[in-house]
Amino acid sequence: MKPLPDQRPALGRRERGKREKRRRIVEATREVFRRKGYEAATTREIAELADVAVGTLFAYAGDKRELLMMVINDDRESFPGVAPSARRDPDDVLSALMSFFEPRYRYWAKEPELSRLLVQNTIDYNLVKNPGPELARFEAGRKVLIDQLAAFFENEQRRGTVIATQPAARIAWLFMALYQGEVRQWLRTEKPSITVGLRRLRDLFSIALSGVAIPRHKA
Numbered sequence: 001m002k003p004l005p006d007q008r009p010a011l012g013r014r015e016r017g018k019r020e021k022r023r024r025i026v027e028a029t030r031e032v033f034r035r036k037g038y039e040a041a042t043t044r045e046i047a048e049l050a051d052v053a054v055g056t057l058f059a060y061a062g063d064k065r066e067l068l069m070m071v072i073n074d075d076r077e078s079f080p081g082v083a084p085s086a087r088r089d090p091d092d093v094l095s096a097l098m099s100f101f102e103p104r105y106r107y108w109a110k111e112p113e114l115s116r117l118l119v120q121n122t123i124d125y126n127l128v129k130n131p132g133p134e135l136a137r138f139e140a141g142r143k144v145l146i147d148q149l150a151a152f153f154e155n156e157q158r159r160g161t162v163i164a165t166q167p168a169a170r171i172a173w174l175f176m177a178l179y180q181g182e183v184r185q186w187l188r189t190e191k192p193s194i195t196v197g198l199r200r201l202r203d204l205f206s207i208a209l210s211g212v213a214i215p216r217h218k219a
Helices: 013-040 043-050 054-060 064-077 093-110 112-123 133-159 168-187 194-210
Strands: none
Touching: 013 043, 013 054, 013 064, 013 112, 043 054, 043 064, 064 112, 064 133, 093 112, 093 133, 093 168, 093 194, 112 168, 133 168, 168 194
16 A cells, blocks of 8 residues: 655745744854853844844844743753653652653753753743743743643542642642752752752652651640
């Protein structure tokens, strides 16, 4: 049997040109921010490296923050799908959580200088008064991530491995907050070690899962 032909319409020359310009802009942004840092970098330098006019650059991103968010949004969407319950002991919630966050640690560790910029801006993005489309895209992606975590904890609640006295979404936010705080501290080291970073995150998650309060028994 002959394979079915690709039903997707071929991209026109104009659309191919737009995609190629966008690719160059993203790579130029990554390179300039990596070399010069966020504050010292200029949109003119990025445009020159991408071989586009400054006006063309602004058609894709309105400012430096949007350019930075464009980089992380593209990178994040290339992550493989996360399946927290895959390849684990049925009762090992901790291992499932670590499999959820490990790909992100490996991503941050590849380029620590750029990662520090990305982490800082993704945490502080909500302070921006007039967010652009890339910030909105990031927020939509983060909501998907939180929803995945919440669905995981909701399933664990049904299985009886996680307490059901708190909403699954609130538990998901707790672990996301632990991750965000710990990854910032980890990236402050000169050469972030994936092994050390994941061990520290695992320790924090273990504490959160077990709790720290000693139950008080009534007489």
